Amino acid sequence: MLEYLHDNLWIVRQPLNLLGIDFGTVMTIIRLQDHSLWIHSPIEPSDELGRQLDALGSVKAVVSPNTFHHQYAEYFMDQFPDAHYFYAPGLEKKKPKMISKINISSALSFGTTPEWSDEVESLAITGMPFVNEYVFYHKASCTLIASDLLFNLKKNQSFWHKVLFPLMGLDGAKPSQSRLFKYFIRDKKKYNEAIRKLEQWKIDRIIIGHGGLIEKRAQDIIPELIAV
Numbered sequence: 001m002l003e004y005l006h007d008n009l010w011i012v013r014q015p016l017n018l019l020g021i022d023f024g025t026v027m028t029i030i031r032l033q034d035h036s037l038w039i040h041s042p043i044e045p046s047d048e049l050g051r052q053l054d055a056l057g058s059v060k061a062v063v064s065p066n067t068f069h070h071q072y073a074e075y076f077m078d079q080f081p082d083a084h085y086f087y088a089p090g091l092e093k094k095k096p097k098m099i100s101k102i103n104i105s106s107a108l109s110f111g112t113t114p115e116w117s118d119e120v121e122s123l124a125i126t127g128m129p130f131v132n133e134y135v136f137y138h139k140a141s142c143t144l145i146a147s148d149l150l151f152n153l154k155k156n157q158s159f160w161h162k163v164l165f166p167l168m169g170l171d172g173a174k175p176s177q178s179r180l181f182k183y184f185i186r187d188k189k190k191y192n193e194a195i196r197k198l199e200q201w202k203i204d205r206i207i208i209g210h211g212g213l214i215e216k217r218a219q220d221i222i223p224e225l226i227a228v
């Protein structure tokens, strides 16, 4: 179930079927130097997953990286009530009851430096107030962790794939941005400033919320994300 990617870095995939397409969803697990776990985009917390996480370390931080990736957060936090929940700004308005039920929570925001930020840096994708995605960089493995910034789904010959991939603006053969994500870019200047900041990092691998890992020429994809 857990997929080992690098020292102290794993992912877990869970199916996510929408409109005849399995978008899948990916949870990332980083074990910090103090052996606590940093969890990105939590999935459904099964007993088996709980046992596997317990074997790796204690869950200390759980991140919902944008205003969409929160579907399982409440159930997950129920299972790990002592963890600190970090959420994208705006989620407190969208899901106030959920946030209020969680013991310890904070919005990700400019200027905040959670204690894990020495090992996992964060960057706000600005100019998209309805999404407010934050991306993260695991320094030890040179891994960028994104959610909806990119998709990397393979197109097959099924009816739904043939119809919906072009409608959604997805390439189906290589990583691409969805039409919906691009629609949410409301301030291109601010958005592009954030994308240029991604170039500060040496990126060997990109984990994305939906689709396969990007491990070949990962760094080269960054300039393609500039909005024109």
Ligand SMILES: [Fe+2]
Pocket: 068, 069, 147, 148, 209, 210
């Ligand atoms: Fe997503």
